[in-house]
Amino acid sequence: MLAVSEAQAIVLQHARPLPPEGTPLSSQALGLVLAEDVASDLDMPPFDKALMDGYALRASDLTEEGGTLVVIEEVTAGNTPARPVGPGQATRIMTGAPMPVGADAVVMLERTHALDGERVRLDDQARPGQNVLARGNEMRRGQTVLSAGAVLRPQEFGLLATVGRTSILAHPRPRVALLSTGDELVDATQVPGPSQIRNSNAPMLAAQVLRAGGIPHSLGIGRDRKDDLRALITQGLRSAILILSGGVSAGKLDLVPGVLQELGVQPHFHKVNLKPGKPVFFGTVDDTLVFGLPGNPVSSLVCFELFARPAIRRLAGHADSGPFEVRAFLTEDFPYRSDRPTYHPAWLEYRETGWSVRPVPWFGSPDLRGLTRANSFVILPAGDHLHRAGQPMAVLKVED
Ligand code: AMP
Numbered sequence: 057m058l059a060v061s062e063a064q065a066i067v068l069q070h071a072r073p074l075p076p077e078g079t080p081l082s083s084q085a086l087g088l089v090l091a092e093d094v095a096s097d098l099d100m101p102p103f104d105k106a107l108m109d110g111y112a113l114r115a116s117d118l119t120e121e122g123g124t125l126v127v128i129e130e131v132t133a134g135n136t137p138a139r140p141v142g143p144g145q146a147t148r149i150m151t152g153a154p155m156p157v158g159a160d161a162v163v164m165l166e167r168t169h170a171l172d173g174e175r176v177r178l179d180d181q182a183r184p185g186q187n188v189l190a191r192g193n194e195m196r197r198g199q200t201v202l203s204a205g206a207v208l209r210p211q212e213f214g215l216l217a218t219v220g221r222t223s224i225l226a227h228p229r230p231r232v233a234l235l236s237t238g239d240e241l242v243d244a245t246q247v248p249g250p251s252q253i254r255n256s257n258a259p260m261l262a263a264q265v266l267r268a269g270g271i272p273h274s275l276g277i278g279r280d281r282k283d284d285l286r287a288l289i290t291q292g293l294r295s296a297i298l299i300l301s302g303g304v305s306a307g308k309l310d311l312v313p314g315v316l317q318e319l320g321v322q323p324h325f326h327k328v329n330l331k332p333g334k335p336v337f338f339g340t341v342d343d344t345l346v347f348g349l350p351g352n353p354v355s356s357l358v359c360f361e362l363f364a365r366p367a368i369r370r371l372a373g374h375a376d377s378g379p380f381e382v383r384a385f386l387t388e389d390f391p392y393r394s395d396r397p398t399y400h401p402a403w404l405e406y407r408e409t410g411w412s413v414r415p416v417p418w419f420g421s422p423d424l425r426g427l428t429r430a431n432s433f434v435i436l437p438a439g440d441h442l443h444r445a446g447q448p449m450a451v452l453k454v455e456d
């Protein structure tokens with residue numbers, strides 16, 4: 057049976073970044089991946105700039121004991137000095153203001169004493185360039201300040217504004233169609249009849265898509281009939297990614313893989329060596345990626361994180377598509393027996409000694425409630441093992 061890492065490699069082989077689009081730099085762009093190199097349109101700072109409130113002067117005018125200078129004007133940020141600073145002179149200056157011609161240093165206000173309104177006494181020596189940011193020191197006009205592949209975070213927003221960019225080329229968020237299948241499902245707004253349950257996977261997967269950086273699009277509930285599935289899957293194949301839940305195992309009404317293939321979806325795998333989620337399906341048709349997740353809620357959630365989330369990130373242009381694993385020390389002895397590598401819900405925490413992980417009580421793939429006490433999955437190898445407190449374990453990190 058295919059290993060998780062092999063299955064992940066197959067998914068990524070078929071996942072290409074979506075073509076870049078012109079994107080305004082609104083809040084919607086937060087987290088997108090830049091698809092162009094961005095150059096500065098100006099020198100930054102555009103002038104020699106004072107970095108402190110104080111006095112702009114000629115460093116050569118001061119000795120080790122400082123000195124006394126004549127104050128010729130005052131300049132605040134946003135204003136331009138009118139007079140050059142000559143020998144024996146100083147200009148009162150505020151942070152962010154342009155340096156007057158002739159001055160080469162700023163002495164901070166705290167080291168000065170205004171004497172009679174016209175003169176200032178300075179306590180110590182100054183070094184040329186002190187408290188001055190020279191023009192172009194931060195960046196030069198034409199210089200690349202951000203490269204394609206950069207993730208747009210708050211600091212990138214600020215930098216783009218600095219260089220006058222209000223729109224950029226970025227990879228769009230992939231649209232992800234979601235289809236829940238099963239005759240037993242009713243919408244969460246309904247009271248289930250006998251033998252029915254509410255559809256919990258649809259809102260759960262929609263939230264996972266959002267967290268992964270995609271745009272969820274719900275197709276509702278498909279019944280376990282070929283004609284119903286055919287119509288809904290056909291709609292779903294118009295999205296970059298289609299994620300189905302349920303109907304992929306070996307049961308009588310597990311019709312999803314068959315219908316997908318009838319509609320031209322080429323299967324790449326349909327079984328992976330893991331628990332929960334063994335019957336997970338992955339296929340492609342044209343540029344659309346199709347994931348068939350087993351219907352048990354925790355199987356759906358785990359398989360999404362392992363296979364669908366990396367695909368969403370790759371389509372969105374991220375170089376590091378995940379999933380993200382850390383090594384963490386087990387907080388307690390944990391005996392566990394399983395015939396397959398198991399993703400067991402756990403609590404991951406950073407402590408002074410490093411990452412630590414504690415498995416949480418959980419009775420298996422239908423137990424979504426157990427997951428509300430977890431923030432990760434500790435990866436337990438197949439076999440009968442007594443995992444010891446303090447032992448390092450691989451952990452699948454699904455939250456920041
Ligand atoms: P399946 O993969 O279709 O065989 O479903 C496996 C189990 O998951 C069954 O107990 C289903 O009732 C349950 N299940 C399937 N889809 C959902 C869903 N959307 N929400 C909650 N439970 C589901």
Ligand code: MG
Nearest residue numbers: 237238302303
């Ligand atoms: Mg089913």
